Structures are given as structure tokens and as C-alpha cells.
Amino acid sequence: MERKITSLQNPRVKAVVKLRERREREKTQTFLIEGYRELLRAVEGKAKLQMLFYSPAHFLGTNENSLIEQILSLNVEAFEVSKEVFAKLSYRDRPDGLLAVACQSHHLLEDLEVSQRPFILIAEAIEKPGNLGSILRSCDAAGVDALLLCDRCTDVHNPNVVRSSVGTFFTVPVIETTSEAALEWLRKHEIPIFSSSPDAAHLYTEVDQRGPIALAVGTEQLGLSEIWLDAADSLVKIPMFGHADSLNVAAATTLLLYEVVRQRTSLSR
DSSP states (O other): OEEEEOOTTOHHHHHHHHTTSHHHHHHHTEEEEESHHHHHHHHHTTOOEEEEEEOGGGOOSSOHHHHHHHHHTTTOEEEEEOHHHHHHHOOSSSOOSEEEEEEOOOOOGGGOOOOSSOEEEEEESOOOHHHHHHHHHHHHHHTOSEEEEESOSSOTTOHHHHHHTTTGGGTSOEEEEOHHHHHHHHHHTTOOEEEEOTTOSEETTSSOOSSSEEEEEOBTTTBSOHHHHHHOSEEEEOOOOSSOSOOOHHHHHHHHHHHHHHHHHHHHO
């Protein structure tokens, strides 16, 4: 069913704007998805959409209408909105005219299937939504089986996580858990832990990472906590030649993930 909204005071518009706040997202167990690529991957990932809002005046290409039709076929309530209304709904500097409200879904650690050669990322206490989204994007690109988000600081359903992940939020299983529970699960499944630390004796390129692996990364300021440093089967570091003593956590994670990819690719040749 399609309807048109032109009033900035429309109650649905006000309800959507409230979802920018973490408290409202947790209360309603919903979140926002904005953007063509993000919504396309949400549909492909079978996310449960509640409502769609679209503004043809903001469309950047010619594929938006086919995506809208695809979403309508899922019996999602849709609203065409005026340019002014969409400007209020959007949290982007350059909106492309598509925004949806979706139901949150939460993956459970006990339901995670273990592949023949597991490739897991542990991200401890990540603070910035943009970093978390970028980490998800790298996980998707590197073929990571799952992201274990331990002792979370940011809300995984923050709109900026979805945005900076460019929709890979819907392609990589994210399990929110405690470090203790994650460690117990990894030990149960006999998955070696490789923890990143600037004090490690070995460079990340010097250790064999071709088998089952769980890479653990922490924040730029504090790094990993003692639980992950003590539990590590191997400690690895990224060389730093400048004045800074660490990289942005998303950049560091990408380097670490792609070293696993490099080694595994070399093995298969």
C-alpha cells in the first residue's frame, strides 16, 4: 500500500526521526536503513522491513523504482514523501531518496555454525559506529564467517554502522556477547586466537594463519584487555615507523584480515 506524506508534522515522520536515538531503537527493537545499496543488501539478506519512505526528487539513478517494487512485493508499507519531508527523515548529507524502518535481529553465539576452516573476528569494545561499519565492510570483503562483538560500547544498529558498512551489515553475522562467553565458545570449538598487540614479538606477517583462526582487535586507545592477551595462542603486531603508536582500528583490522586472505590464497595455489 502506497501513500504520500507532505507534512513535516506527520506522526510517522516524527517516529522515524526518534529512531536516531539509541534508547528509541532499543525500546521499539527497530532501526533505520538509508540508501540504495544498503536497502538492496537488506532485501537480499532477508531483513524484515516495516516501512519504506522514498522521495523521487532525491533519486540519483534509474534503479530505485525496481527496488521499490521489489520491497512492495514483500508487503511492506510504503510512503512517497515530499523533498522537504525526506530531508527531515534523512541523516545523510547527500540523501538518495530511500529510507526504511526494519526490525532488529540478534544472532546468538550458540546458533553460529562453524565452517571447516573457521575465520572469525573478535572486536572488543569498539567505540565509534563508523569504525564498526568499516570493520564489517572489511569482514565481508575478506570472507569472514562471523564478527563477535564483545563488551560493546556502540549500538550495532546505529544508522552510521549500517551506513559505513555499505550494507554489509546484512551479509556478515554479528554476535553481541561478552569476552568470557566468546572465549569459552572459541575454546569449545578449538579455534586458535591471534591477538593484536603493539608489544608482540612477531609481526602479523610472520606467523602461520592458514588454519582455523580467530583474530582479536581492540580500541586504538587501550588495545585489547588482558583476557584476550592472556588467552592468545599467538600475539601479533603491525609495524609502526612513524610517531603514532597505533592505526585506526578499522585500518588495522583490514590489514590483519587480508594477511589471512593472502596466506590462504597462497596455500590454494
